């Protein structure tokens with residue numbers, strides 16, 4: 001894989017370095033080049049990479065080389081710590097409303113994984129917390145979107161509220177009312193995929209939000225997203241004030257730099273990851289694992305932790 | 308509206324979202340110096356061309372700027388467009404001459420395969436071709452329902468089985484039906500699959516073999532659909548899909564957003580596969596033939612464009 005050699009590359013960048021004492025700025029600079037390339041290859045946004053390497057350079061320069069670690073390991077350790085810090089605390093949870101139903105609104109670009117992962121989340125709450133979720137079909141545009149939601153709902157034995165191809169704002173409102181009347185304590189709104197620059201459709205989301213006041217607006221981001229992830233996350237956050245991010249399709253081999261980028265620009269936590277097409281394939285997000293994945297050197301970090 | 312206009316229209320919408328664009332970089336150009344080249348490299352990375360391709364392009368640009376005494380900003384832009392366009396494979400359109408021709412459409416989850424098939428079917432139907440859609444995504448919830456809606460919109464026939472059926476069997480049946488009904492083109496919709504899943508890639512390979520066995524003399528196209536928002540992972544996608552079913556072309560979807568899809572430059576260069584179409588929306592007409600030159604120009608907008 002692409003960066004299995006990252007630690008070797010950093011080691012060779014430190015070739016001329018004496019193994020004792022402190023790291024100089026010049027020492028760190030050459031290592032930073034390799035790190036920068038690795039992060040870019042992992043699709044971390046260019047500007048985020050710039051800020052990040054600046055922080056790491058500052059911390060690493062002058063750092064004492066610990067007895068137990070080589071200079072390369074020392075730098076990687078700092079990189080890992082900073083990455084983990086940037087990615088935010090683990091265990092971020094869905095906001096549960098004190099007055100049920102808790103409304104969770106799934107939003108994002110076309111094909112990101114909203115419908116599948118919204119259903120997975122509903123299934124998770126049903127199974128683990130004995131909640132009574134309701135799925136609401138607010139995607140009136142995509143061909144067979146309602147059928148899709150019905151199929152996943154049936155598989156999970158969770159009912160689907162739909163009003164055909166009506167107005168999504170009305171449907172959301174009616175869905176929440178229906179939940180209240182029928183003692184459903186969670187509502188998952190499946191909204192249509194849309195571009196963050198599509199004003200009319202972004203307004204639609206704002207109107208849904210105003211109408212039903214969801215306690216959680218979850219932005220679904222495809223783990224394979226490239227440099228554009230920052231534009232998308234910023235636009236959705238500016239328009240709606242998102243509460244959390246769900247990274248879908250983490251079962252692929254993408255490094256997932258989009259996770260770092262979206263977190264860095266919105267400051268909003270990544271709460272869950274989608275790890276497959278099946279409805280049980282969802283997990284809480286672990287920032288430390290993501291850091292290792294982005295650098296593509298999980299084992300190396302385990303080694304450092306042991307040292 | 309032409310390809311370039313449509314893409315430019317997309318780019319125009321991006322003003323707020325994209326703060327640092329190549330347009331700005333170009334505007335600042337006075338003469339070729341290293342700072343400028345570095346900025347160009349950054350701009351290419353932001354367009355998802357990838358660090359390696361960007362650095363290669365900049366090296367070539369530096370050489371050319373020296374040899375050809377490039378001095379104006381516009382000349383530099385043209386030179387970079389030449390370099391990037393030159394890296395990409397030239398497209399010769401889809402070959403559907405020996406009938407029934409088969410277009411196999413593959414890619415990872417949610418990239419736009421089914422939608423692209425709907426658009427393609429509509430365009431062939433409009434040319435008077437009889438089109439058969441094979442609903443070989445028997446896995447995803449309501450995938451066949453979605454394709455059925457597209458078949459109706461496009462005026463195409465469809466063969467579908469129940470959920471969980473063997474996709475190769477769907478393909479087999481659709482070929483038989485197409486022969487019986489005298490269809491000109493069969494377009495096969497496959498389930499989205501991640502390229503690192505061996506069993507799913509084997510399933511795809513099996514579909515590919517069924518087509519080859521049943522229609523040895525037909526024209527064949529195998530299109531990989533890539534989402535323009537995808538970053539460097541697209542390279543790995545293209546390599547793995549190419550192993551399971553030899554690619555003849557790429558369709559780059561969702562170019563109507565702010566993502567530029569620059570990664571296809573490296574893929575087209577690396578695999579020698581041309582990009583054939585771009586998707587620029589969710590509507591039935593939002594598919595356009597790819598144009599290398601227009602595409603790279605859209606990656607590098609002119610001054611005052613933003």
Ligand SMILES: Nc1nc2c(ncn2[C@@H]2O[C@H](COP(=O)(O)OP(=O)(O)OP(=O)(O)O)[C@@H](O)[C@H]2O)c(=O)[nH]1
Pocket residue numbers: 108109110111112113114115116117139142145191192193194220248249250251252273274275276277281416417447499501
């Ligand atoms: N491998 C994998 N596939 C996923 C995951 N999440 C979703 N998918 C697949 O991605 C594709 C798109 O998922 P959807 O849930 O339909 O996405 P969406 O955001 O609702 O799409 P639109 O409604 O069209 O905007 C489907 O093929 C899903 O099965 C995941 O975590 N892993």
Ligand SMILES: Nc1nc2c(ncn2[C@@H]2O[C@H](COP(=O)(O)OP(=O)(O)OP(=O)(O)O)[C@@H](O)[C@H]2O)c(=O)[nH]1
Pocket residue numbers: 110111142193195414415416417418419420421422423444447450497498499500560561562563564585586587588589593
């Ligand atoms: N904006 C935009 N959206 C598109 C484009 N092409 C497809 N889409 C949307 O992307 C989403 C996914 O498209 P599909 O055609 O279902 O994708 P797929 O690859 O068949 O998905 P799976 O079968 O689940 O793997 C849908 O919401 C489409 O409307 C495009 O060119 N631009």
Ligand SMILES: [Mg+2]
Pocket residue numbers: 114115116139142145190191192193
């Ligand atoms: Mg959906």
Ligand SMILES: [Mg+2]
Pocket residue numbers: 420421422444450496497498499
């Ligand atoms: Mg599909």
